[in-house]
Amino acid sequence: MDIPHDLQIIAHQERSLVFPQFHADEAWQLGTQLREMAVARDAALVIDIRTFGRQLFHVALDGTTPSNTRWAERKARTVEHFHRSSYAIGLSLQQANATFTEKYAMSLEQYAVHGGSFPLRVANAGVIGAVTVSGLPQRDDHQFVVEALCAVLGQDFSALSLGRA
Numbered sequence: 001m002d003i004p005h006d007l008q009i010i011a012h013q014e015r016s017l018v019f020p021q022f023h024a025d026e027a028w029q030l031g032t033q034l035r036e037m038a039v040a041r042d043a044a045l046v047i048d049i050r051t052f053g054r055q056l057f058h059v060a061l062d063g064t065t066p067s068n069t070r071w072a073e074r075k076a077r078t079v080e081h082f083h084r085s086s087y088a089i090g091l092s093l094q095q096a097n098a099t100f101t102e103k104y105a106m107s108l109e110q111y112a113v114h115g116g117s118f119p120l121r122v123a124n125a126g127v128i129g130a131v132t133v134s135g136l137p138q139r140d141d142h143q144f145v146v147e148a149l150c151a152v153l154g155q156d157f158s159a160l161s162l163g164r165a
C-alpha cells in the first residue's frame with residue numbers, strides 16, 4: 001500500500017462526492033444502497049448515516065455485534081471532529097509514525113481512526129454528517145462506502161477507487 005497515493009485519492013474522493021442537498025430522503029437512499037450491496041455480498045455490516053447530532057439511518061445486519069455499532073459511532077465521531085474520512089486520519093497518522101493520542105490528546109474510547117466513515121459533504125454548506133460502515137477490514141469498509149456514494153451520486157467508482165492494496 002502506498003500511503004501518500006491513497007491519501008491523495010481519498011482527498012479527491014472527499015472533494016468529488018458532494019451532495020447538492022442532504023435530508024432524510026437522501027439518507028434513506030444511501031442507506032438502502034449500502035444495505036442492498038451488503039446483502040448481495042453477504043457482508044455482515046453495521047450501517048450508520050447521521051448529520052451531526054441526528055441519526056438518520058441505522059441497520060445492523062445479521063452477523064454483526066454490538067462492537068460493530070460502537071466502532072461505527074467512534075468512526076463517525078472522528079469524521080465529525082476532523083471533517084475528513086476516518087481512514088484518511090488513520091493513514092495520515094501512520095505516515096507520520098504518530099499515534100492518535102500522542103498527536104491529538106484525544107481518547108480512543110471516543111474516536112476510531114480506522115476506515116469506514118466518510119464525510120457527507122453538501123455543496124455550498126460543507127461537511128454536515130457522516131456515512132459509516134463497520135464489519136469489514138478497514139480499507140474495505142472505506143471502499144464500500146465510496147462505492148455506494150458513487151452509485152447514489154452518479155459517479156464512476158473505478159475513477160475514485162483506491163484499488164487493491
